[in-house]
Amino acid sequence: RKEVEQDPGPFNVPEGATVAFNCTYSNSASQSFFWYRQDCRKEPKLLMSVYSSGNEDGRFTAQLNRASQYISLLIRDSKLSDSATYLCVVKTGGFKTIFGAGTRLFVKA
Amino acid sequence: GAVVSQHPSWVICKSGTSVKIECRSLDFQATTMFWYRQFPKQSLMLMATSNEGSKATYEQGVEKDKFLINHASLTLSTLTVTSAHPEDSSFYICSASLAGAGNTIYFGEGSWLTVV
Numbered sequence: 001r002k003e004v005e006q007d008p009g010p011f012n013v014p015e016g017a018t019v020a021f022n023c024t025y026s027n028s029a030s031q032s033f034f035w036y037r038q039d040c041r042k043e044p045k046l047l048m049s050v051y052s053s054g055n056e057d058g059r060f061t062a063q064l065n066r067a068s069q070y071i072s073l074l075i076r077d078s079k080l081s082d083s084a085t086y087l088c089v090v091k092t093g094g095f096k097t098i099f100g101a102g103t104r105l106f107v108k109a
Numbered sequence: 110g111a112v113v114s115q116h117p118s119w120v121i122c123k124s125g126t127s128v129k130i131e132c133r134s135l136d137f138q139a140t141t142m143f144w145y146r147q148f149p150k151q152s153l154m155l156m157a158t159s160n161e162g163s164k165a166t167y168e169q170g171v172e173k174d175k176f177l178i179n180h181a182s183l184t185l186s187t188l189t190v191t192s193a194h195p196e197d198s199s200f201y202i203c204s205a206s207l208a209g210a211g212n213t214i215y216f217g218e219g220s221w222l223t224v225v
């Protein structure tokens with residue numbers, strides 16, 4: 001079993017749709033969680049950190065469920081520019097960082 | 110502006126030659142940096158952890174004699190692909206972060222290597 005698992009997709013959605021991604025992690029000692037976005041042929045960039053209480057940034061909402069060991073990302077009112085690969089990232093303290101394989105999203109007009 | 114800078118962005122080299130990629134932390138001192146490789150349409154794969162002043166820690170299956178890592182200062186780590194082959198063609202990315210679980214991971218811009 002991979003340490004961090006994501007549905008690879010791709011998710012094909014129309015503009016304006018709401019889409020949700022889930023990510024599960026196996027190490028219960030994991031301490032911090034992030035969602036990164038990676039555009040084609042570019043480096044990953046931080047989208048948002050994920051806090052236990054859940055957090056929202058505009059159209060993006062992230063949730064963490066420690067008991068079930070999963071995190072989620074919800075994108076509302078999808079835009080064409082949201083098309084990218086979304087990476088789930090888990091840190092287990094110190095420097096150890098595990099990346100999910102990424103979920104590809106295509107938003108169509 | 111960039112927090113971690115990587116150079117070069119693109120490089121084409123002949124089979125058998127060596128290529129050096131630099132990763133610099135611009136706004137902080139990074140005792141630890143990471144090197145990843147990503148093939149088209151695949152996920153990031155951690156190659157090695159670069160430790161300032163000591164030997165790098167390589168992931169299983171990564172040849173340390175082929176991928177030489179040097180972390181001579183707190184702001185610079187280099188990855189040298191030695192005796193490059195076409196199958197080494199890939200996107201190489203470095204990252205760095207401050208110690209502590211909650212600190213953001215910053216990525217370099219990545220380096221596209223094509224071996225012909």
